[in-house]
Amino acid sequence: MTDDTDDTVSLKEIWGAIPMLSDDVQRWLIVMDETPEGDAEGEEFVYRMLLRTAVAVIEGITFRVVLQASVVGSAQRPDFISQELAKFYEFDENGIAAAPPERSGMLEAIRFGFHAYAQAHDSDYSLGTPDDNWEVIDDIAGLHQQLVAPGRVEDLVVTEEDFVKISRGIGWFLKRWHELLFKCGHALIETTPLQGPVM
Amino acid sequence: MSDREEFWSIVKRLNGDVNRCLTKLQATAAGDAEKAFWRRMYARAVFGLIDAAIHQMAWHAYITRKLTEVPFSPDELARLETIAEATADHMATSPPDTSQTLADMEFAFNSFARVHFSEYVLPTNDPAWVLVQATAALKHLFQDPRQVRGLAVRDEDVGLLGKGLQWFVERMVDMQKSCYQAMLDKDELVM
Numbered sequence: 171m172t173d174d175t176d177d178t179v180s181l182k183e184i185w186g187a188i189p190m191l192s193d194d195v196q197r198w199l200i201v202m203d204e205t206p207e208g209d210a211e212g213e214e215f216v217y218r219m220l221l222r223t224a225v226a227v228i229e230g231i232t233f234r235v236v237l238q239a240s241v242v243g244s245a246q247r248p249d250f251i252s253q254e255l256a257k258f259y260e261f262d263e264n265g266i267a268a269a270p271p272e273r274s275g276m277l278e279a280i281r282f283g284f285h286a287y288a289q290a291h292d293s294d295y296s297l298g299t300p301d302d303n304w305e306v307i308d309d310i311a312g313l314h315q316q317l318v319a320p321g322r323v324e325d326l327v328v329t330e331e332d333f334v335k336i337s338r339g340i341g342w343f344l345k346r347w348h349e350l351l352f353k354c355g356h357a358l359i360e361t362t363p364l365q366g367p368v369m
Numbered sequence: 370m371s372d373r374e375e376f377w378s379i380v381k382r383l384n385g386d387v388n389r390c391l392t393k394l395q396a397t398a399a400g401d402a403e404k405a406f407w408r409r410m411y412a413r414a415v416f417g418l419i420d421a422a423i424h425q426m427a428w429h430a431y432i433t434r435k436l437t438e439v440p441f442s443p444d445e446l447a448r449l450e451t452i453a454e455a456t457a458d459h460m461a462t463s464p465p466d467t468s469q470t471l472a473d474m475e476f477a478f479n480s481f482a483r484v485h486f487s488e489y490v491l492p493t494n495d496p497a498w499v500l501v502q503a504t505a506a507l508k509h510l511f512q513d514p515r516q517v518r519g520l521a522v523r524d525e526d527v528g529l530l531g532k533g534l535q536w537f538v539e540r541m542v543d544m545q546k547s548c549y550q551a552m553l554d555k556d557e558l559v560m
Binding site for chain 2: 187190191193194197211212215218219222223226315317318319320321322323326
């Protein structure tokens with residue numbers, strides 16, 4: 171691990187870890203395919219590790235979405251953090267998100283983060299109305315909490331049914347995130363005044 | 370299954386994940402991109418074991434406190450109750466503060482010992498404690514979503530994490546032996 175004492179981090183660096191995390195999820199799916207049929211312990215191991223990795227992806231992206239929203243939004247509106255972001259995140263004296271959202275409200279954190287990001291980029295993007303996928307995100311948060319705070323050894327068991335939920339949830343989340351980036355990029359093009367001579 | 374057996378079953382199961390990652394890491398050729406993946410997953414598995422074991426110790430301290438009526442300060446009690454709620458509901462009131470791993474570890478060890486009438490205290494003056502401090506520092510870099518530069522795990526980190534984890538598990542064994550003896554001495558074996 172790097173131990174760089176320079177606190178200055180570019181947006182490119184901030185997002186740099188995400189492809190690696192997403193690749194790790196893909197790799198677990200490959201490891202799953204390679205796990206011999208009938209190897210129950212092997213499957214359980216993969217399910218647990220996939221769950222840990224999927225949550226890292228969701229938390230990592232959600233945090234970065236809020237962080238970028240705070241940087242972009244406050245550049246346009248000085249009250250952006252206090253008006254839009256402070257409801258959910260704590261910010262340090264430099265206006266940087268200091269406390270991540272509560273894990274019990276992972277879905278709400280996603281909704282909030284995406285909304286803030288859209289606002290900061292002048293987009294009306296919305297996650298839409300609740301559907302089955304929203305419940306899956308809450309299920310994933312609950313399953314992960316069982317791994318972090320197990321009461322019994324059974325809490326460590328992630329089933330094939332859970333595996334399907336995790337795969338579906340992470341797929342849904344990444345799709346919505348790409349949608350957010352696309353819509354916000356589109357909004358940026360529409361709202362940016364033309365520079366230079368008009369033909 | 371007794372509480373003690375439950376505790377070690379959880380540790381054993383998660384240690385199995387650590388060993389599987391290490392086996393895969395050792396079986397992967399040097400320079401292979403897969404190697405970096407397995408180093409990261411080894412770290413993730415080690416941190417998962419540490420988190421769950423800390424939680425288990427505090428959770429058992431909370432349950433056993435009700436039976437043995439060992440006094441705790443209001444702050445300590447509040448801390449134990451937060452842990453108990455997280456276990457019962459499978460919902461966290463807040464994500465683990467990864468900068469607090471060492472403090473949580475000490476609290477969990479010492480609370481567990483106290484409710485079993487043991488005077489065991491986590492030996493943070495042991496020279497090897499630096500290994501656990503380094504492990505906790507890596508854990509913070511790796512697990513906190515705010516840390517943007519900490520996802521790469523080097524070969525030397527793997528060695529360090531292995532030694533840190535070994536010290537941590539050995540101290541859990543020592544602590545539980547001490548608790549067992551204390552309960553025998555007191556004739557209140559409920560572990």
